[in-house]
Amino acid sequence: MTITENREQSSEPPLQKGVFVRVGGFAHRRKWLAVILWVAVLVGVWGIATAAGDAYKDDTSLPGTEAQAAADVLEEHGAGHAGDTIDIVFQNEGGLAGVQDRVEPMLAEVAKLPNVGDVQSVYDNPTAVSEDGTIGYATAQLEVPSVDMPVEDTERIQEVAQEIEGEGLRVELGGEAVRLLAEGETGVGEMVGLVAALVILVMMFGTFIAAGLPIMIALFAVGSTVGIILLASHIFTIASWTPPVMFLVGLGVGIDYALLIFARYRTELVRGVEPEKATITAMDAAGRSVFFAGCTVILALLGLTALGLGSIQGMALSVALTVLMTMIASLTLLPALLGIFGKRFARQFLARAEKRKAKGKPEEGEGWRKLATAVQKRPLAALLAAAVILGALAFPALNIRLGFNDAGNDPSDSTSRQSYDLLTEAFGPGFNGPLLVVTEGGDGNAEDAAAAAAQTLGETEGVAATAPPIPTPDGEAAMLLVYPASSPQAEETTELVGTLRDDVLPGLTQDNGAEYLVGGATAASEDYAGKLADRMPLFMIIVVGLAIILLMAVFRSVLIPLKAAFLNLLSIGAALGVMKLVFQDGRLGFEGGPIEAYVPVMVFAIVFGLSMDYEIFLISRMHEEWVNSKDGDPSRAVREGLAHTGTVITAAGSIMIVIFAAFVLSPTRLLQQSGLAFAVAIFVDAVILRCMVVPAAMELMGRRAWWLPAPLAKILPKVELEKH
Numbered sequence: 058m059t060i061t062e063n064r065e066q067s068s069e070p071p072l073q074k075g076v077f078v079r080v081g082g083f084a085h086r087r088k089w090l091a092v093i094l095w096v097a098v099l100v101g102v103w104g105i106a107t108a109a110g111d112a113y114k115d116d117t118s119l120p121g122t123e124a125q126a127a128a129d130v131l132e133e134h135g136a137g138h139a140g141d142t143i144d145i146v147f148q149n150e151g152g153l154a155g156v157q158d159r160v161e162p163m164l165a166e167v168a169k170l171p172n173v174g175d176v177q178s179v180y181d182n183p184t185a186v187s188e189d190g191t192i193g194y195a196t197a198q199l200e201v202p203s204v205d206m207p208v209e210d211t212e213r214i215q216e217v218a219q220e221i222e223g224e225g226l227r228v229e230l231g232g233e234a235v236r237l238l239a240e241g242e243t244g245v246g247e248m249v250g251l252v253a254a255l256v257i258l259v260m261m262f263g264t265f266i267a268a269g270l271p272i273m274i275a276l277f278a279v280g281s282t283v284g285i286i287l288l289a290s291h292i293f294t295i296a297s298w299t300p301p302v303m304f305l306v307g308l309g310v311g312i313d314y315a316l317l318i319f320a321r322y323r324t325e326l327v328r329g330v331e332p333e334k335a336t337i338t339a340m341d342a343a344g345r346s347v348f349f350a351g352c353t354v355i356l357a358l359l360g361l362t363a364l365g366l367g368s369i370q371g372m373a374l375s376v377a378l379t380v381l382m383t384m385i386a387s388l389t390l391l392p393a394l395l396g397i398f399g400k401r402f403a404r405q406f407l408a409r410a411e412k413r414k415a416k417g418k419p420e421e422g423e424g425w426r427k428l429a430t431a432v433q434k435r436p437l438a439a440l441l442a443a444a445v446i447l448g449a450l451a452f453p454a455l456n457i458r459l460g461f462n463d464a465g466n467d468p469s470d471s472t473s474r475q476s477y478d479l480l481t482e483a484f485g486p487g488f489n490g491p492l493l494v495v496t497e498g499g500d501g502n503a504e505d506a507a508a509a510a511a512q513t514l515g516e517t518e519g520v521a522a523t524a525p526p527i528p529t530p531d532g533e534a535a536m537l538l539v540y541p542a543s544s545p546q547a548e549e550t551t552e553l554v555g556t557l558r559d560d561v562l563p564g565l566t567q568d569n570g571a572e573y574l575v576g577g578a579t580a581a582s583e584d585y586a587g588k589l590a591d592r593m594p595l596f597m598i599i600v601v602g603l604a605i606i607l608l609m610a611v612f613r614s615v616l617i618p619l620k621a622a623f624l625n626l627l628s629i630g631a632a633l634g635v636m637k638l639v640f641q642d643g644r645l646g647f648e649g650g651p652i653e654a655y656v657p658v659m660v661f662a663i664v665f666g667l668s669m670d671y672e673i674f675l676i677s678r679m680h681e682e683w684v685n686s687k688d689g690d691p692s693r694a695v696r697e698g699l700a701h702t703g704t705v706i707t708a709a710g711s712i713m714i715v716i717f718a719a720f721v722l723s724p725t726r727l728l729q730q731s732g733l734a735f736a737v738a739i740f741v742d743a744v745i746l747r748c749m750v751v752p753a754a755m756e757l758m759g760r761r762a763w764w765l766p767a768p769l770a771k772i773l774p775k776v777e778l779e780k781h
Contacts (some may be wrong), residue, residue, distance in 0.1 A: 187482075255269070675751060
């Protein structure tokens with residue numbers, strides 16, 4: 058198929074009204090019905106969800122890994138939650154012996170609290186006190202997993218423990234249940250993002266009602282979806298950190314999609330088009346772009362299911378549903394609201410346009426037209442400058458270390474961090490992250506095999522100490538805590554895991570026939586990283602491949618989808634690079650540590666989809682200008698496409714950036730890292746790629762940009778993206 062033939066075929070008008078015209082027209086005419094239905098959905102879902110409550114499950118299982126096998130052995134022999142404890146850490150400069158009369162009664166009271174089993178006193182365990190006798194810890198065994206420990210029960214333990222503080226005695230608490238207290242729930246990030254988004258929208262539209270519509274669309278869609286997911290958590294595996302991620306993505310995408318349709322609607326009103334016709338035109342043009350942009354995000358998220366990891370799959374499906382709901386709300390609720398406020402908007406926008414004209418201000422989009430012209434004059438220079446910037450941002454991503462954060466990454470004023478630091482001071486950096494060696498089978502009993510391992514491991518380089526073996530309740534297996542000489546997140550600890558698995562423990566197995574498995578949080582982090590590395594190629598092929606095929610069908614082009622995929626990968630690399638500098642290297646005042654294992658794949662899927670949004674919005678307008686132009690000048694189509702979309706893409710990008718960046722204020726490290734990565738990726742995408750690289754690349758490709766081989770043209774379905 059030649060370029061001319063492709064253009065002629067693309068410019069043929071549709072034979073009948075499309076589905077977007079029919080849906081938009083119906084919602085506009087039956088505006089109150091559409092609004093009432095959406096209110097009913099939101100209220101109904103939340104009414105049921107509130108009554109049912111949530112049943113989130115943080116599934117960190119890693120089928121096929123050694124750490125998971127170790128956990129399964131303990132579960133099989135009745136010690137599945139042996140590690141679920143709360144540490145009560147004491148410091149007294151005059152020595153702990155002098156405060157025993159205050160500590161012992163407190164520990165006895167803690168033992169009587171709900172969900173607390175046995176409490177091992179600091180005075181019953183000589184190894185639980187530092188050499189100078191000033192720091193020690195008691196251990197409260199929980200009767201439920203830490204993630205299921207009610208917050209109020211953990212708070213009660215903390216209150217009872219810290220009541221004895223004073224007169225030189227300091228009490229801090231550690232453990233996963235306590236760390237959940239530090240994270241808590243906060244709406245600071247969400248509120249800051251919403252306020253910033255409202256400010257940008259008011260500056261853009263000049264009216265609070267117009268500015269509020271995109272936010273209203275996002276809140277309706279995200280609110281309904283979170284309620285649905287809360288109910289779904291009773292049936293499916295959905296992690297507790299999924300709703301904040303849904304809100305993070307849904308708020309940005311919902312405002313984004315509604316804004317792009319609303320901006321096209323405003324353009325039509327300024328041209329003097331009647332409100333109803335302006336709504337239908339906006340739905341038939343921008344609505345199509347929103348639909349296919351949403352599809353790319355959903356496809357990218359569904360690609361995460363290929364990883365086969367429980368929490369990731371639940372998050373992917375939940376966020377994909379969020380994007381679907383925001384897309385539906387933009388295509389149904391928004392035209393209904395435009396029907397309610399249309400006449401008011403027509404007066405306001407026309408009045409603003411007349412004032413602008415009276416003041417002699419340049420035509421809207423003129424600045425973008427000039428920028429495109431400047432880039433087209435020196436396209437290679439623009440590409441080189443962008444390549445240098447993006448390369449510098451992406452380079453640090455090559456050294457990302459994956460893992461899971463621990464109390465050492467908590468805020469310095471939190472009790473979990475204070476206890477972490479005290480235990481490190483008293484017992485060494487590896488005390489807070491022991492490796493768990495699980496023993497089963499062998500010539501003798503499991504406890505003897507674990508004792509043999511303790512003796513050998515105690516002499517292994519990199520091991521600071523080992524604890525006495527602990528048999529499981531049925532005596533068929535045993536576990537051994539091994540304390541590294543390095544901190545849990547240090548590279549030396551990672552190397553020690555490999556040494557034990559590959560060199561030390563296999564020799565013991567040959568001697569006594571017992572099976573040794575290395576588990577624990579540090580080992581699980583390494584296994585998780587390895588699992589992701591093994592499955593990432595398949596995941597990337599699925600996500601990138603499906604996106605390329607979809608864009609080929611949409612734009613009837615080979616080069617544009619390939620360019621889009623490559624540029625999206627660059628924005629992802631830049632986002633991961635900046636995230637690594639800030640959170641792994643500890644820049645900008647953040648605690649240094651590994652990047653949360655979930656984050657890179659989540660960023661890849663979501664950013665890849667979101668980046669495609671702007672690609673579709675921009676290129677579809679360029680395509681529209683090209684197929685509707687009389688001379689078929691591709692350079693002019695690029696300029697006009699950027700002139701008509703530059704402002705709205707920048708505004709939409711700015712809103713996404715402030716919403717995502719606001720989540721850096723979250724107390725949860727996973728949300729902090731995700732928010733920063735998303736914000737950087739959108740900035741790179743909306744500013745550097747769409748304003749510099751895309752015009753330059755399109756100028757160099759010229760008419761070849763719209764080339765599609767005849768065999769592919771016959772196979773791919775024809776998709777009408779623009780209104781002609």
